[in-house]
Amino acid sequence: MKSVWGCGGEDEIGAREERGGGVSLLTPHISSNECRVEGFRVPRGTMLLVNAWEIHNNPETWKDPERFLPKRFEGGKTGFGFEFEFKFLPFGWGRRACPGQRLAMEMVGVALGCLIQCFEWEKIGEIDMKEGKGVVTSRVQPLRAKLVPRPFLANLLY
Numbered sequence: 001m002k003s004v005w006g007c008g009g010e011d012e013i014g015a016r017e018e019r020g021g022g023v024s025l026l027t028p029h030i031s032s033n034e035c036r037v038e039g040f041r042v043p044r045g046t047m048l049l050v051n052a053w054e055i056h057n058n059p060e061t062w063k064d065p066e067r068f069l070p071k072r073f074e075g076g077k078t079g080f081g082f083e084f085e086f087k088f089l090p091f092g093w094g095r096r097a098c099p100g101q102r103l104a105m106e107m108v109g110v111a112l113g114c115l116i117q118c119f120e121w122e123k124i125g126e127i128d129m130k131e132g133k134g135v136v137t138s139r140v141q142p143l144r145a146k147l148v149p150r151p152f153l154a155n156l157l158y
């Protein structure tokens, strides 16, 4: 079955696992009315899990979806305009989308900037990017790194 809302069967989940991914980032919703999705009748009150992982890894939408390519969002594209409608939904979509989206987008940059500005980072061993399974995307192997406070911070800490 073609996965529009990421509602695949066992075969689809198997294929996804072969691609190294899993069933991650599910946003649960309940249908308020009976509707049809790709010919399937969805009764009122059905729990629907939108599989954002599948949508974000759809090669029909994204070139080399498995590659980390921040350039995709270059030129002021934040990924949340209508050009990305239903193609990129880390914060969900529509009326029940995450109200903390803008705050989160600001905070991620600030937090990452602070971590880079305040510490020297050194990786421990090889970095394994394999994804685990879960409601949110997790790593199979934890990211291990050694961090040393930069001199200006050491003066503040000690």
Ligand code: HEM
Binding pocket: 027, 028, 089, 090, 091, 092, 093, 095, 096, 097, 098, 099, 100, 101, 103, 104, 105, 108
């Ligand atoms: C990177 C950070 C964050 C991510 C990826 C994220 C993602 C999400 C997602 C996927 C949903 C479910 C949307 C849906 O059901 O379709 C959600 C809901 C929600 N988020 Fe966030 N979120 C983030 C940060 C925040 C922050 C900082 C706040 C508040 C300050 C927040 C408050 C909420 C609330 C209240 C809901 C429930 C909205 C509702 O059900 O109407 N989130 N978020």
